[in-house]
Amino acid sequence: MALAIARDLDMLGCKQNNERRQNGLEGHIVTMFLRYHHKCLSWSTTLTAKKFLRKFLQSYQTRNSSSSNSKPYFITTPIFYVNAAPHLGHLYCCLLADASARWQTLKGRPSFFTTGTDEHGLKIQQAAASCHQLPGEFCDAVSKQFKFLFDTADIKYDSFQRTTDERHIKAVTAFWRRLEKAGHIYQGSYAGWYSVSDEAFLTDEDVEEKTLSDGKTKKVSRESGHVVIWTEEKNYMFKLSDFQQDLLHWLNSHPIYPTQLESQVRHMVQTLPDLSVTRDRERLAWGIPVPGDDSQTIYVWLDALINYISALGYPHRDISPWPPDCQIIGKDILRFHAVYWPAFLIAAGLEPPPKLVVHSHWLADNVKMSKSLGNVVDPVDKMGQFGVDGFRYFLLKEGSLSSDCSYSDKRVAERINTDLANTLGNLLGRCTAPSVNRTQGLPSLSEEGLFEFLSQEEREAHHTLYNLPEQVDHLIEQFQFPKALDLVMSKLHWANAFVQTHEPWVLSKIVASGTMAEGRHDKRSQQEYEIQAAQAHLDIVLHVAMETLRVSGIILQAVVPDLSARLLTRLGISESERTYRHAQMPCTEGHRGLGEKIVLYKKVDAGS
Numbered sequence: 066m067a068l069a070i071a072r073d074l075d076m077l078g079c080k081q082n083n084e085r086r087q088n089g090l091e092g093h094i095v096t097m098f099l100r101y102h103h104k105c106l107s108w109s110t111t112l113t114a115k116k117f118l119r120k121f122l123q124s125y126q127t128r129n130s131s132s133s134n135s136k137p138y139f140i141t142t143p144i145f146y147v148n149a150a151p152h153l154g155h156l157y158c159c160l161l162a163d164a165s166a167r168w169q170t171l172k173g174r175p176s177f178f179t180t181g182t183d184e185h186g187l188k189i190q191q192a193a194a195s196c197h198q199l200p201g202e203f204c205d206a207v208s209k210q211f212k213f214l215f216d217t218a219d220i221k222y223d224s225f226q227r228t229t230d231e232r233h234i235k236a237v238t239a240f241w242r243r244l245e246k247a248g249h250i251y252q253g254s255y256a257g258w259y260s261v262s263d264e265a266f267l268t269d270e271d272v273e274e275k276t277l278s279d280g281k282t283k284k285v286s287r288e289s290g291h292v293v294i295w296t297e298e299k300n301y302m303f304k305l306s307d308f309q310q311d312l313l314h315w316l317n318s319h320p321i322y323p324t325q326l327e328s329q330v331r332h333m334v335q336t337l338p339d340l341s342v343t344r345d346r347e348r349l350a351w352g353i354p355v356p357g358d359d360s361q362t363i364y365v366w367l368d369a370l371i372n373y374i375s376a377l378g379y380p381h382r383d384i385s386p387w388p389p390d391c392q393i394i395g396k397d398i399l400r401f402h403a404v405y406w407p408a409f410l411i412a413a414g415l416e417p418p419p420k421l422v423v424h425s426h427w428l429a430d431n432v433k434m435s436k437s438l439g440n441v442v443d444p445v446d447k448m449g450q451f452g453v454d455g456f457r458y459f460l461l462k463e464g465s466l467s468s469d470c471s472y473s474d475k476r477v478a479e480r481i482n483t484d485l486a487n488t489l490g491n492l493l494g495r496c497t498a499p500s501v502n503r504t505q506g507l508p509s510l511s512e513e514g515l516f517e518f519l520s521q522e523e524r525e526a527h528h529t530l531y532n533l534p535e536q537v538d539h540l541i542e543q544f545q546f547p548k549a550l551d552l553v554m555s556k557l558h559w560a561n562a563f564v565q566t567h568e569p570w571v572l573s574k575i576v577a578s579g580t581m582a583e584g585r586h587d588k589r590s591q592q593e594y595e596i597q598a599a600q601a602h603l604d605i606v607l608h609v610a611m612e613t614l615r616v617s618g619i620i621l622q623a624v625v626p627d628l629s630a631r632l633l634t635r636l637g638i639s640e641s642e643r644t645y646r647h648a649q650m651p652c653t654e655g656h657r658g659l660g661e662k663i664v665l666y667k668k669v670d671a672g673s
């Protein structure tokens with residue numbers, strides 16, 4: 066094995082590639098290794114070899130490389146169907162990725178975040194036809210709406226992959242050829258159920274009879290409830306059944322998160338019929354033709370899944386930063402990402418995803434959102450009503466991976482008013498109001514003040530402030546945004562209560578009375594002690610409260626970027642001092658001046 070690796074290293078000219086990023090190089094070599102050896106070794110054997118190879122490469126790199134930039138944090142969202150306008154659920158999915166990527170950047174790791182639109186398939190073909198539009202024009206228009214939504218919501222994606230882009234089509238064609246050449250595709254025929262809404266092939270066991278709202282009884286998918294149609298056609302099949310052992314081996318590395326879902330995937334892997342990966346072109350013209358057989362169109366899910374690598378320039382040799390650190394998906398598309406996708410990748414000699422983060426769905430007032438019910442929540446509308454950051458905050462604070470959440474305007478307004486306006490905004494106002502903070506600055510830390518004016522409990526609470534970033538980090542790494550935000554809010558609640566106890570407005574009045582009495586020598590001597598004490602007390606109260614705001618503001622940048630930027634600017638924190646590392650350290654430095662006065666977040670109204 067070591068010999069084979071050493072031979073590959075030489076063949077790949079590692080010595081000339083020293084300047085490549087360490088993990089990019091590793092990924093590249095691992096990929097090449099898998100490609101060369103996949104035919105003679107099982108994927109699980111190559112995985113063990115891969116681990117060995119990584120270690121080998123790390124020591125090789127240490128010896129030979131002067132630069133070793135770390136691999137960017139690579140995160141993906143599903144690409145969104147353009148059959149209808151974007152809704153709340155789509156934004157939520159992207160927000161999880163955006164906040165996670167921003168968090169990594171805050172921690173000093175560059176990130177790469179890809180999203181996009183899924184534009185081929187019968188569903189889109191039919192949607193375009195019902196609008197009397199050509200599919201291409203129809204897709205352009207709806208894809209633009211998704212971009213508009215993400216730009217409005219301050220989603221900082223690095224790549225927006227459309228499946229109708231030339232580079233994607235090239236990638237799909239190359240991927241198909243790779244599967245075909247490796248012998249994983251054969252010509253066959255399919256007879257079974259097809260759900261156009263899910264773009265999924267289903268077996269008899271996957272469907273059931275259901276009486277629909279129009280009184281008619283139809284076959285529907287057990288999983289999604291969508292109507293299915295019987296389909297019989299000649300097409301190409303993927304030998305999914307060959308990958309059962311590989312999939313089980315992959316599952317042993319626990320790539321599914323939340324972990325409770327792993328058993329569901331194991332169950333799916335138990336029966337793996339070969340998968341139809343094309344549709345008759347007469348039925349489905351809107352898609353990528355099979356290379357060398359234009360009577361067939363590539364199955365839309367195979368086409369769509371490849372977006373994750375076409376965004377990286379596949380079929381180029383170097384598709385770093387593949388594999389992704391994390392792929393975010395909704396619970397309805399688990400089978401496609403946890404069964405088909407890793408099988409396709411392994412078949413093509415690529416690494417399967419190490420982590421799939423699966424989230425639940427948003428309902429509207431406890432009812433599934435649907436166009437026919439007319440209850441689809443338009444996120445652009447809502448951001449207009451509640452503000453971009455308020456809406457981002459609400460979704461991340463209330464959304465959950467493990468259970469469906471119900472959307473209502475009332476809940477949004479309550480959440481924003483309680484947390485952003487009352488807790489965060491109020492604390493900022495209390496510490497920066499000119500009547501309290503007369504010098505408009507952050508008083509420097511006085512150890513004496515800490516001991517003289519704060520109780521032991523308060524001192525301890527203040528010291529734990531600098532552990533907050535690490536505690537939050539632990540939760541964000543697991544996509545537990547609600548809990549992470551709870552931690553931040555409870556620190557801010559504590560600071561508000563602390564301010565309430567110490568009444569800086571009273572202290573400030575005492576200090577001011579001393580300023581007024583300055584000229585009068587008789588009174589000055591009487592008040593001197595009291596005023597000095599009030600000043601020292603006021604300084605320490607403002608310091609502690611404003612430090613809580615600074616640390617919280619730095620953390621919140623991942624969730625509410627604009628609001629945090631305004632908060633930190635108001636606190637006088639320069640842009641170079643807003644990293645995770647800065648939040649872990651006390652700001653001991655002298656009296657820095659505040660930025661311009663702001664209203665952090667106005668209270669919002671749920672409307673009628």
Ligand code: MSP
Pocket residue numbers: 142143144145146153154155157158183369370371372393394395396397398425426427428434
């Ligand atoms: N095009 C496929 C994905 C292909 S990825 C290679 C698709 N598109 S979708 O537009 O229907 O869904 C995209 C994502 O949005 C999915 O992860 C899905 O779970 C998510 N959501 C759709 N409705 C949702 C809610 N109501 N709530 C939260 N997320 C929801 O599937």
